[in-house]
Amino acid sequence: MTRPSRLHVPHAPARPGQPPDFSYVRLSPAGAVVRPDVGAPVTELAPLSLELIRVLDDQHAAVGPWNPNLAIDELQVGLRWMVLTRLYDERMFKTQRQGRISFYVKSTGEEAVSVAAGLALKPTDMLFPSYRQQGLQFVRGMSLVDLMCQLLSNTRDMCKGRQLPVLYHSKERHLFTISGNLGTQCPQAVGWAMASAIKGQEDLAATWIGEGSTAAADFHNALLFASVYHAPVILNVVNNQWAISTFQGFAGAEQHSFAARAPSYGVPGLRVDGNDYLAVYAATRWAAERARSGAGATLIELVTYRVSAHSSSDDPSRYRPKDEPEHWPLGDPIERLKQHLIGLGAWSEAQQATLESELNEQLSAAWKEAVGYGSLSEGPKLHSDLMFEDVFKDMPQHLIEQRAQLRREKA
Amino acid sequence: MAQMNMIQALNSAMDVCMAKDPSVVLLGQDIGYFGGVFRVTDGLQRKYGEHRVLDTPITEGGIVAAAIGMAVNGLKPVAEIQFADYIYPGYDQIVSELARLRYRSAGDFPAPVTIRTPCGGGIHGGQTHSQSPEALFTHVCGIQVVMPSNPYDAKGLLIAAIEADDPVLFLEPKRLYNGPFDGDPNKPAVPWSTHPKGEVPEGYYRVPLGQASVVRAGAEVTIITYGTMVHVAEAAARQLGIDAEIIDVRSMVPLDVETLVASVEKTGRCLVAHEATRFSGFGAELAATIQERCFWHLQAPIERVGGWDTPYPHAFEWEYFPGPQRLSAALNRLMEAG
Numbered sequence: 052m053t054r055p056s057r058l059h060v061p062h063a064p065a066r067p068g069q070p071p072d073f074s075y076v077r078l079s080p081a082g083a084v085v086r087p088d089v090g091a092p093v094t095e096l097a098p099l100s101l102e103l104i105r106v107l108d109d110q111h112a113a114v115g116p117w118n119p120n121l122a123i124d125e126l127q128v129g130l131r132w133m134v135l136t137r138l139y140d141e142r143m144f145k146t147q148r149q150g151r152i153s154f155y156v157k158s159t160g161e162e163a164v165s166v167a168a169g170l171a172l173k174p175t176d177m178l179f180p181s182y183r184q185q186g187l188q189f190v191r192g193m194s195l196v197d198l199m200c201q202l203l204s205n206t207r208d209m210c211k212g213r214q215l216p217v218l219y220h221s222k223e224r225h226l227f228t229i230s231g232n233l234g235t236q237c238p239q240a241v242g243w244a245m246a247s248a249i250k251g252q253e254d255l256a257a258t259w260i261g262e263g264s265t266a267a268a269d270f271h272n273a274l275l276f277a278s279v280y281h282a283p284v285i286l287n288v289v290n291n292q293w294a295i296s297t298f299q300g301f302a303g304a305e306q307h308s309f310a311a312r313a314p315s316y317g318v319p320g321l322r323v324d325g326n327d328y329l330a331v332y333a334a335t336r337w338a339a340e341r342a343r344s345g346a347g348a349t350l351i352e353l354v355t356y357r358v359s360a361h362s363s364s365d366d367p368s369r370y371r372p373k374d375e376p377e378h379w380p381l382g383d384p385i386e387r388l389k390q391h392l393i394g395l396g397a398w399s400e401a402q403q404a405t406l407e408s409e410l411n412e413q414l415s416a417a418w419k420e421a422v423g424y425g426s427l428s429e430g431p432k433l434h435s436d437l438m439f440e441d442v443f444k445d446m447p448q449h450l451i452e453q454r455a456q457l458r459r460e461k462a
Numbered sequence: 463m464a465q466m467n468m469i470q471a472l473n474s475a476m477d478v479c480m481a482k483d484p485s486v487v488l489l490g491q492d493i494g495y496f497g498g499v500f501r502v503t504d505g506l507q508r509k510y511g512e513h514r515v516l517d518t519p520i521t522e523g524g525i526v527a528a529a530i531g532m533a534v535n536g537l538k539p540v541a542e543i544q545f546a547d548y549i550y551p552g553y554d555q556i557v558s559e560l561a562r563l564r565y566r567s568a569g570d571f572p573a574p575v576t577i578r579t580p581c582g583g584g585i586h587g588g589q590t591h592s593q594s595p596e597a598l599f600t601h602v603c604g605i606q607v608v609m610p611s612n613p614y615d616a617k618g619l620l621i622a623a624i625e626a627d628d629p630v631l632f633l634e635p636k637r638l639y640n641g642p643f644d645g646d647p648n649k650p651a652v653p654w655s656t657h658p659k660g661e662v663p664e665g666y667y668r669v670p671l672g673q674a675s676v677v678r679a680g681a682e683v684t685i686i687t688y689g690t691m692v693h694v695a696e697a698a699a700r701q702l703g704i705d706a707e708i709i710d711v712r713s714m715v716p717l718d719v720e721t722l723v724a725s726v727e728k729t730g731r732c733l734v735a736h737e738a739t740r741f742s743g744f745g746a747e748l749a750a751t752i753q754e755r756c757f758w759h760l761q762a763p764i765e766r767v768g769g770w771d772t773p774y775p776h777a778f779e780w781e782y783f784p785g786p787q788r789l790s791a792a793l794n795r796l797m798e799a800g
Contacts, residue, residue, distance in 0.1 A: 233548075
């Protein structure tokens with residue numbers, strides 16, 4: 052060796068066997084961040100990218116200028132969808148472990164990111180999710196049975212057996228087909244929004260990307276196009292701290308917040324408590340108003356934590372402390388909204404228990420129906436002819452021949 | 463000699479190279495602290511330090527480009543792309559840059575980068591964890607393309623790739639990581655310890671790039687294949703009781719034409735098989751080469767078997783996969799013709 056390397060290598064705050072350390076997460080007190088007018092010049096909005104927009108304080112009261120002042124029934128609806136998302140995740144993960152489905156991705160701890168944003172947007176706004184925003188599917192009215200049939204790749208699967216579990220879509224509910232590749236949907240959402248502007252539509256596009264995937268060139272393409280054309284789009288960066296074993300430092304977080312990427316492109320960036328239902332709702336509303344007023348795109352960094360494994364193929368105990376989730380400083384989104392409602396005198400633990408058992412019953416009934424339409428291992432199967440359809444609108448001769456060949460193989 | 467599965471053999475290859483040559487560095491997503499999602503780089507960061515085994519941001523274009531820059535500055539980078547299905551954001555850096563640097567700089571700026579990436583199906587990975595994109599790279603001038611079918615070859619070829627003076631795309635059939643696979647998903651998994659090629663020397667050795675391997679000698683028909691399909695071909699020939707000569711191409715670029723031609727001249731019949739989609743697949747290059755060199759020896763038209771020309775569908779994995787049945791049908795046609 053000549054001399055020691057000067058290469059900087061980011062280090063995760065804690066590895067297995069070490070005490071969890073979230074001292075790097077910069078917090079602002081609830082209610083402390085100003086809420087500028089949506090028409091404010093981008094240069095004046097830059098500080099929002101470094102602070103943390105929070106509404107629910109430590110006593111679960113809603114405080115400050117970002118309080119969206121939602122009605123009680125709106126809050127209860129949000130809680131309901133978040134609880135459903137969590138119970139669905141737990142139930143479907145279990146079916147994966149039992150070998151009924153091949154793969155699953157949970158969103159535990161990130162339910163507010165999808166549910167609050169989904170409810171803050173209009174039903175005709177086009178959503179380009181990644182694979183960890185199942186809450187969007189629920190708030191857009193997708194049925195449990197339809198979602199489960201996708202997981203089962205069965206005869207009622209909307210993807211006709213072509214996609215991995217959780218890569219749902221719904222044209223009529225304005226939910227774009229989810230890609231298994233990272234970040235690709237981000238600039239596509241910008242293009243959709245540009246078309247909306249070209250056509251003079253009111254609808255905007257919203258997309259979700261993980262903080263790890265912001266490393267991809269697609270993310271930077273999205274910001275640039277959104278900036279150049281003032282596209283009516285909301286770019287959500289879900290900063291859940293971990294991309295499989297890669298902690299956020301490898302996506303550049305040691306240098307700056309993810310929200311702070313946006314101002315350098317001339318796009319406002321909001322750094323938001325992603326486990327605070329009210330903050331996520333309010334930030335999404337602000338960005339939507341801004342987009343609809345013609346002022347263009349907003350990036351929202353949702354600071355949250357991936358409580359579960361990356362997927363059913365991952366084991367996080369190999370790369371982070373087992374008890375790290377319990378130390379996450381921003382708490383649990385469901386617990387926080389529940390306590391807020393209880394504080395308002397509009398909810399109780401008994402009602403929560405009733406809700407959970409009601410939703411569990413719905414899940415059981417839906418699963419029973421869904422498996423009746425088949426699975427990869429049992430029951431009715433999709434016809435293998437379907438494999439050759441939709442490669443093109445009209446099947447070319449070589450695929451017609453291959454379909455015939457497969458029919459002979461199976462005969 | 464030691465018993466190794468393909469994961470351990472690949473790990474051992476990098477270990478041997480890193481111990482021997484301090485300029486060898488590894489980079490890729492999740493490869494350092496975690497040891498890779500398939501554990502191929504397990505323990506190497508602990509052994510060689512985090513300046514020689516680099517975790518990277520999740521951007522394949524960035525990984526390939528950084529590897530090029532490192533290679534130009536005298537390092538020997540081995541980049542991992544987590545799945546071959548995710549290599550495309552790095553495609554421009556591979557095709558327009560990596561493959562052409564030697565040519566466009568008249569030999570002044572070669573970039574001996576090795577890119578390792580798991581490929582192929584059979585693990586219920588759907589269209590984003592199952593692809594075999596080798597033909598997209600064999601069509602590019604200036605990059606060597608390799609795919610082993612067993613632990614012994616995997617280690618020897620990877621050492622040869624890392625030591626090569628030109629860039630190498632090293633495709634690892636992930637279905638073979640833990641054991642040979644004959645194409646029947648209903649049979650219990652077989653470990654590499656049951657296979658002679660699971661015997662792997664612990665130290666340094668090379669399997670030269672550009673040499674095919676005759677896996678089974680035979681007289682009636684030649685099966686030219688590579689990767690997982692080597693084992694499927696063996697099973698199909700065994701089931702049919704055909705005296706097939708099975709050739710594992712191992713290295714697509716450069717291609718060992720001599721071994722292929724000698725075999726087909728002997729048998730007079732040829733089946734070309736790969737898991738990748740058939741249309742414009744590497745099998746087309748193989749079939750064209752055999753037709754050009756062996757036309758007067760052929761007793762039947764060359765048969766070509768591959769995956770169907772569709773994306774890899776999650777629910778139809780085994781209808782898609784070119785299993786023993788599809789190979790057998792082709793072999794029967796070959797034997798009945800002429």
